[in-house]
Amino acid sequence: xxxxxxxxxxxxxxxxxxxxxxxxxxxxxxxxxxxxxxxxxxxxxxxxxxxxxxxxxxxxxxxxxxxxxxxxxxxxxxxxxxxxxxxxxxxxxxxxxxxxxxxxxxxxxxxxxxxxxxxxxxxxxxxxxxxxxxxxxxxxxxxxxxxxxxxxxxxxxxxxxxxxxxxxxxxxxxxxxxxxxxxxx
Numbered sequence: 001x002x003x004x005x006x007x008x009x010x011x012x013x014x015x016x017x018x019x020x021x022x023x024x025x026x027x028x029x030x031x032x033x034x035x036x037x038x039x040x041x042x043x044x045x046x047x048x049x050x051x052x053x054x055x056x057x058x059x060x061x062x063x064x065x066x067x068x069x070x071x072x073x074x075x076x077x078x079x080x081x082x083x084x085x086x087x088x089x090x091x092x093x094x095x096x097x098x099x100x101x102x103x104x105x106x107x108x109x110x111x112x113x114x115x116x117x118x119x120x121x122x123x124x125x126x127x128x129x130x131x132x133x134x135x136x137x138x139x140x141x142x143x144x145x146x147x148x149x150x151x152x153x154x155x156x157x158x159x160x161x162x163x164x165x166x167x168x169x170x171x172x173x174x175x176x177x178x179x180x181x182x183x184x185x
Contacts, residue, residue, distance in 0.1 A: 019157075026165055027057050030168050037175045040178075045114070045117075107133070108130045112126075122178070128168070
C-alpha cells in the first residue's frame with residue numbers, strides 16, 4: 001500500500017514488488033487479449049462484452065498499483081472512528097462481505113442471462129471477472145481473518161497472489177481462445 005509516515009493511504013505505487021509488477025503485466029496481457037477478441041467480433045453483444053472486459057482489465061491494472069482499495073479501507077476506518085462504531089466494525093465487515101457475496105451472485109446471474117447466447121469463452125471470462133471482483137472487494141474490506149488467510153504462503157506464493165493471478169489467467173485464457181476460434185471479420 002502506498003502510505004505516508006502516518007500509515008495513511010496516499011497516491012503512489014501501491015505494490016512495487018516483483019509479484020505486484022507481474023500482476024500488473026498479467027492485467028496488461030489480459031487487456032491485450034480482450035482487445036484482440038474485441039477486434040475479431042462482429043458488431044453486437046460479443047463485441048461489447050470484449051470491449052467491457054478490455055476496459056475493466058485496464059482499470060484493475062491501474063488500481064493494482066494505485067491501491068485504491070486501501071483508500072476505501074482507510075475511508076471506512078475513518079468513518080467508523082468518526083461515527084463511533086469502530087468497536088463494532090467486525091459486524092459491519094461481516095455484513096459487507098455477505099453483501100458482496102450476494103452482489104457477486106446477482107452479477108453472475110445477470111451476466112449468465114446477458115451472455116446466454118454468447119459463446120462459452122465469454123461466459124468463462126465472465127466467471128473469471130466475477131471471481132476477480134469479489135477478490136478485490138473482499139481485500140478492500142480488510143477483514144483481519146481474511147487478510148491472514150490471503151497472506152498465507154504456499155511454497156513461497158501468497159494465496160492472495162494466487163487467487164488474483166488465477167482469475168486474471170482465466171480471463172486471459174478465455175480471450176485468447178476466443179481470438180483463436182473467432183473467424184476474421
